[in-house]
Amino acid sequence: MTGIPEGIVPIALDAMGGDHGPSVTVPAALQAIGAGGVAVALVGDAEAIQAELDKYDTPAKQLVQVVPAEGVVEEGESPARAFRAKPNASIFVSAGAVKMGKAAGFVSMGSTGASIAAATVVYGTLDGIDRGALGGPVVGYAPNTVIIDLGTNVDTKPGLLVDFAALGNVMSKLIYKNENPRVALLSVGSEEGKGNALVKETTDLLNSTDLNFIGNIEPNDLPEGKAEVVLCDGFVGNVILKLTEGLGDVIVSHVKEVLGETDESEKLSKEIFERMNILEAFGGGPLLGVNGLAIVGHGASGVNAVANAIGTAKFVVETGLIEAQQAELDRIRAEVN
Template sequence: MTAGPVRIAVDAMGGDYAPGEVVAGVVAAVREGGLQVGLVGDPEVVGAELSRHDAGGLPIMVVPSDGVIEEGEQAALALRRKPRASILVATGLVKKGMADGCVTMGSTGAAMAAAAVILGLLEGIDRPALGGPVIGLAPRTAVIDVGTNLDCRPAQLLNFAVLGSVFASLFWDIEVPRVALLSVGGEVGKGNRQVREASELFERTLPNFIGNIEANELPMGKTDVAVADGFVGNIVMKLTEGLGAGIAELVAERLKGRLPDDQVDELAREIYEVNNLVEVHGGGPLLGVRGISVVGHGRGKADAVRRAIGTARRSFEGDLAGTQAAQLQKIREAAPESA
């Protein structure tokens, strides 16, 4: 790592509110100090947004790109068709050593593909993984994976456990994070074949494995890392977000006229935010890649962008990629048959 400010490349064109909210978030993050940011995007458009802020003298530069990979585009095809797209240029700056990490609020698939192709994957990793806290009542419980790997072998779930443990140690200062498998029952032998075989592998390999956990136990903080394939993890995350939005709307409707409007709005917003952590807190790092790439929520606004940049900074300063590689190597040595 180099001395001096941490250098972050930010995809200015990615996300529902780009580039306006992205630029605003970058300015706020840089004003906190210790950062240099390259805003990657259409120079004319990004420059116009930057001029709306009193950003003179701030260490922000505009890095030209051409095109955006949108949500819904086939990532592998888009990477070939749009080689100068903003997410590719931002990720490329990390690969070239011109940035210490990159951040996007745009397409998760594009960010994953760019990280895998440009940065490369750690040994033993098939695809990047994405995970972190998704339930506000348990803000120190990371669920991994939350949608990037839908069909997983037990060995992949073991990798998720290692990657999630490194995440929990770095971001929450937990020396030995507790790891659990998300299943339909807490008893040994419960679950489908995938979970049963993974449980046996975890028992042999992970001293911090505490067994299975059911979804209703996630809000209680009974584990630091809850491991699931991306199909299950994404359902948990989306259900939590939907319940938060629905309950917030119901509470606002029922309390209207019974409490002052500002109190109703505050309570509804708190319920929504507690159940939409990814949107509120910015996003999380792609795990299992040889570098720092943080993917934020597409609906995230300026404060979420600022937080996502802070996550990238923390990931770089804590050597997230190097620590993951070291821990994966230990697992391969302890259980070579799972590699």
Template sequence: MQKNKPCIAIDAMGGDFGPSVVVRGALDALRSDELKVILVGREAEIRAELEAANARDADVEIVHAEQVIEMQDKPSDALRRKKSSSIQIAFRLVKEGRADGVVSAGNSGATLACGMFTLGRIEGIDRPALAGILPTEKKPMVLIDVGANVDCKPHNLVQFALMADVLARSVLGVAKPRIGLMSIGEEEGKGNYQVKLAYDMLRKSSLNFKGNVEGRDVFTGDVDVVVCDGFVGNVVLKLSEGLALSLGRLLKRELLAGFWSRCGTLFSKGALRRFSRRIDYAEYGGAPLLGLKGIGIVCHGASNAKALNNAIHMAATFVKNRSNDHLLQELSVNRDLVQYRRSVQSSSASAVKKLDDPLDIDAANLANP
């Protein structure tokens, strides 16, 4: 749809705080970027928030949506029973050409399901994936998948790598992203059956593949993309979040433990503030939903206005940089690999679960990123 300015449809009812936070995030994004926004949700509630922010005349479009998909709703039920929900209508705006992308802090499984069934997948992509952007010692990196697909085939991992490569180049500005494959050892030949096959396929691809990486390598910044299935990725993501919170609490406890520690804290406020900003999830906005015929950003349910603002900026950057066009080019170059299918017949692979090719979008097993 893109003409002069990217237009982002925002699920105003999503997240733990609904319009009270989403509207403020959208207004902040309008003030700091050249874009348009469409707020989708219950019009009366949205207008009340605009009034409260003294922004009743703000240049925003409102599209009324009476229904709201709650966090506890099963995605498949939401698809069938809540066709007038804010999430579904937001994706329909993209399909109709009225918007270029969607941002939602609502039910992540429903967001994936609505995006999948409304927009469809890019040709050559079997399973859309959620990409997390994590801080490292050097610069942000991409972890994919972080929860959309808990069971994967090797060629799915290759497709994830291709999508994350485009994300790293288009949004993070990395000229030639270094790709690592999550395994239990750095040496070639380490890992389970899925990882070993994916390793061989990635080595033959056009990507800047650096081989296997271990969990301890994620935050060193030595690779720009780490590829894994959604089960492993979600564990890594949640462990990282929990560790960051615990370290922050431990650090605060120690800094306030005694007089001299408190004195030292006064001189370290600037450094502590910068450290807190680097590990704050709000700095990265949300998790891009890659592989759809359109842009989708899934935000944390507890997102504040800052997180929503940054997620809207990310969606606009995707549109401005024509990221999906670049992905289609990558898929064309690696066509033989992304269409790869391997029938497992040997007895040594009998323990490997064989998955159906169609995406199981019931999403009951979709982890909330």
């Protein structure tokens, strides 16, 4: 992106990603620009994007650039095959804009697998990391608790969980301003020695670091914020994420059923939804362990969530998280070895 005023952070937005495409991503980009501090490259079908842009008369359009791309990676489509068959798809062009220095990061509500593949292949990973990891707060009652991994690495070894601990530690410090984050392993019991082989072997490794490792916590400890960084493999993390979201939906429906459609029930339902779907407030979370910024959001996101994701991208750029990760990984690995 060229001609951007000083102090404005350029962000590439996969305009075709998500369930709604340009009908949501275009107004979200304009909303984010209106909030200040960002310019947005809308990447995708140029005609569809421009047709949506033409509906709006706002000064924010001065900080919008339309970047043509061809094709979309659909949910369920193999990311590896898609990269070979659709190298000019919107998600890959978005990542390419960051790699070429035209944007500080990209945001996508499209296929999570495609976003991870784009960031991994185009950016490359940090030394010793094969695949990036998604991590962030899931339970609204503990908004400063980062759970990692949330679904990227479903099969995990102890050494990788230690890497997650390093990444989560630096993320907690820089983004959530926790000076000495408590690090814990998610397990079936809080007592030392409880858990499977992965938990036990990882415990031995974490005990050799200078991280503020407090041992095991159980899932029912998560809402109480007993740790700022919680480690688990991606299979478990994704189950926690989806269970929390699902509970939020059914509880909201139950509240409305019991209290009826009143102002009180609407207010309570909104609060419950926000507590159980905390990612909505951020719009998405950064993919950790890759050499660039990728904010991955939910496909069903509306305008506010996508705008929030763009704001999150700006904030993460300003924290220096991407640059700080490798140094923290190297430091923790040196202690383990």
